[in-house]
Amino acid sequence: MIEMKLAIIGSGNIVHDFLTITKDLKDTELTAIIGTTRSLDILKQLQDQYHIKEVYTDFDEALAKSDFDTVYVAVPNFLHYAFAKKALEHGKNVISEKPFTVKYEEFMDLQKIALEKKLVLVEAITNQYLQNYLDLKKKLPELGDLKLIESNYSQYSSRYDAFEAGKILPAFDPKKGGGALMDLNIYNIHFIVGLLGRPKKVDYLPNIERGIDTSGILMLDYGNSKAVAIGAKDSVSPIRKTIVQGNKGSIIVNGPTNKMESFDVYDHDKNLLEKVDHNIYPHRMYQEFVEFERIIREHDLTAVKTRLQHSEDVMWVVKEALASADLKLD
Numbered sequence: 556m557i558e559m560k561l562a563i564i565g566s567g568n569i570v571h572d573f574l575t576i577t578k579d580l581k582d583t584e585l586t587a588i589i590g591t592t593r594s595l596d597i598l599k600q601l602q603d604q605y606h607i608k609e610v611y612t613d614f615d616e617a618l619a620k621s622d623f624d625t626v627y628v629a630v631p632n633f634l635h636y637a638f639a640k641k642a643l644e645h646g647k648n649v650i651s652e653k654p655f656t657v658k659y660e661e662f663m664d665l666q667k668i669a670l671e672k673k674l675v676l677v678e679a680i681t682n683q684y685l686q687n688y689l690d691l692k693k694k695l696p697e698l699g700d701l702k703l704i705e706s707n708y709s710q711y712s713s714r715y716d717a718f719e720a721g722k723i724l725p726a727f728d729p730k731k732g733g734g735a736l737m738d739l740n741i742y743n744i745h746f747i748v749g750l751l752g753r754p755k756k757v758d759y760l761p762n763i764e765r766g767i768d769t770s771g772i773l774m775l776d777y778g779n780s781k782a783v784a785i786g787a788k789d790s791v792s793p794i795r796k797t798i799v800q801g802n803k804g805s806i807i808v809n810g811p812t813n814k815m816e817s818f819d820v821y822d823h824d825k826n827l828l829e830k831v832d833h834n835i836y837p838h839r840m841y842q843e844f845v846e847f848e849r850i851i852r853e854h855d856l857t858a859v860k861t862r863l864q865h866s867e868d869v870m871w872v873v874k875e876a877l878a879s880a881d882l883k884l885d
């Protein structure tokens with residue numbers, strides 16, 4: 556039985572990636588895809604390839620004519636808020652790509668509407684749903700008092716070359732919610748906030764080119780523990796790891812925080828105790844969408860509230876980080 560009638564907004568990288576897993580999302584019907592007129596050929600090609608029922612180049616028309624119940628907002632960051640808001644106001648559930656919104660106030664507004672209307676509103680943020688992350692959380696007590704978390708997600712962006720050549724795409728546009736904090740470092744923030752919650756103090760030290768952070772170091776102060784999160788789109792490193800250190804042991808997460816490929820647990824004397832890889836599906840987006848299907852099927856508003864509280868804490872960190880660096884993304 557189909558439980559989630561999905562409309563996808565956007566036809567870019569992440570939509571191409573997402574569609575590859577939809578054959579295994581048994582409760583999802585691909586009801587509509589909505590994009591721009593300039594991308595009509597791509598929309599039609601995706602419709603054919605993935606058997607999507609309807610194509611639209613106008614969201615209002617889609618809202619008027621189609622019977623989808625859930626919208627997946629997969630457009631550039633600065634458009635998340637407007638599309639999500641309109642969808643909620645029309646009684647649709649919303650799955651928003653990360654970052655939820657550019658501004659904290661926008662997120663709070665969406666949250667208010669969703670809670671009032673008893674609609675599902677969730678952020679598509681892979682790491683929070685991956686089995687390796689859920690298992691890592693269970694192992695934390697073995698580390699004793701948590702002292703430090705260090706997370707590095709550096710990935711040279713092909714769009715950085717265009718940026719250097721003077722072509723500013725949304726991912727590097729300060730007016731469109733671009734930058735390393737919003738793109739890659741957001742995963743590290745989710746990782747850390749998912750373990751420790753909202754910090755007491757936030758400081759962001761970015762490398763800024765033409766008004767946008769092309770890389771940066773974020774520091775989160777939790778009082779008795781500290782975390783540092785590095786995100787870079789302008790430089791490379793062979794090391795993409797996260798280290799969680801306590802006074803009795805440590806965990807090293809292998810690979811970037813959006814995938815949580817595996818993790819290793821060490822004792823106080825640096826002996827390797829365990830190598831863990833319990834992710835249940837090769838593609839990083841599968842587990843989150845299975846959970847979104849469940850939340851919608853069961854109309855689990857308790858889960859929605861828990862998820863929203865987490866996203867609110869993340870958006871608060873983003874707000875404080877941008878303010879600390881005097882970065883303005885609008």
Ligand SMILES: NC(=O)c1ccc[n+]([C@@H]2O[C@H](COP(=O)([O-])OP(=O)(O)OC[C@H]3O[C@@H](n4cnc5c(N)ncnc54)[C@H](OP(=O)(O)O)[C@@H]3O)[C@@H](O)[C@H]2O)c1
Pocket residue numbers: 564565566567568569570589590591593594629630631632634652653654679680681738813
């Ligand atoms: N979860 C993940 O692992 C992951 C990975 C990558 C990105 N993302 C997130 O996904 C979002 C999209 O990123 P992306 O890399 O897919 O970007 P992208 O490749 O630039 O694609 C953006 C898409 O949005 C469409 N679009 C732009 N304005 C629109 C409008 N007014 N109405 C309808 N469609 C519109 C674009 O159409 P045109 O090409 O015609 O402009 C394009 O199809 C971002 O928020 C990003 O942070 C998530």
